[in-house]
Amino acid sequence: QLTQSPSSLSASVGDKVTITCRASQVISSYLAWYQQKPGKAPKLLIYGASTLQSGVPSRFSGSGSGTDFTLTISSLQPEDFATYYCQQLNSYPPITFGQGTRLEIK
Amino acid sequence: EVQLVESGGGLVKPGRSLRLSCSASGFTFSRYSMNWVRQAPGKGLEWVAYISETSRTIYYADSVKGRFTISRDNAKNSLYLQMNSLRDEDTAVYYCAGDPDTPHLRVFEYWGQGALVTVSS
Numbered sequence: 001q002l003t004q005s006p007s008s009l010s011a012s013v014g015d016k017v018t019i020t021c022r023a024s025q026v027i028s029s030y031l032a033w034y035q036q037k038p039g040k041a042p043k044l045l046i047y048g049a050s051t052l053q054s055g056v057p058s059r060f061s062g063s064g065s066g067t068d069f070t071l072t073i074s075s076l077q078p079e080d081f082a083t084y085y086c087q088q089l090n091s092y093p094p095i096t097f098g099q100g101t102r103l104e105i106k
Numbered sequence: 107e108v109q110l111v112e113s114g115g116g117l118v119k120p121g122r123s124l125r126l127s128c129s130a131s132g133f134t135f136s137r138y139s140m141n142w143v144r145q146a147p148g149k150g151l152e153w154v155a156y157i158s159e160t161s162r163t164i165y166y167a168d169s170v171k172g173r174f175t176i177s178r179d180n181a182k183n184s185l186y187l188q189m190n191s192l193r194d195e196d197t198a199v200y201y202c203a204g205d206p207d208t209p210h211l212r213v214f215e216y217w218g219q220g221a222l223v224t225v226s227s
Binding site: 030032034036040041042043044047048053085087089090092093094095096097098099100 | 141143150151152153156165166167168201205211212213214215217218219220
């Protein structure tokens with residue numbers, strides 16, 4: 001089970017934002033982060049807990065190990081307002097997603 | 107360009123069946139494990155089913171086990187989801203997603219645009 005926090009967040013352009021994902025048991029590095037905009041498919045941002053997917057801006061970063069992981073956006077841009085999900089693929093079935101964090105404009 | 111294109115969604119009555127397809131192009135389909143993920147209206151992502159590259163290994167979420175069947179045809183670069191005994195709570199957008207599924211890399215790298223399944227009388 002993955003628990004994301006916060007479930008929603010209001011921030012301004014230029015802010016630094018951190019989203020946390022906590023696993024109920026130790027998982028290795030099979031932790032990914034996705035961004036989803038309304039009406040669109042999820043988009044891969046980070047895999048292996050900290051590896052940036054090709055083409056994803058460097059303001060996105062991931063860190064963590066064991067049970068605690070974070071997604072950080074260093075300087076929010078207008079296009080970053082979306083919902084973010086973490087996902088574990090360490091032990092399945094089931095493959096699990098966090099409940100999502102909705103990032104809104106303040 | 108990588109493309110995953112789902113088809114077969116629509117409106118169906120409870121208890122009936124529906125088959126989703128996902129057509130892949132732009133990558134080596136036979137080297138990727140494949141998954142179905144769904145998203146109910148206004149809700150989060152829910153993994154539904156997994157099939158390995160050779161179809162040897164298959165997993166289902168408990169919520170669909172015994173009702174849904176995942177399959178693939180590598181010769182046709184296609185993934186399928188046969189959904190039987192549909193329930194209202196199966197209403198969702200269904201995405202297919204590809205995973206390189208190697209010892210060093212597991213991630214849903216590629217996603218389709220989604221197919222809407224509405225179960226309603």
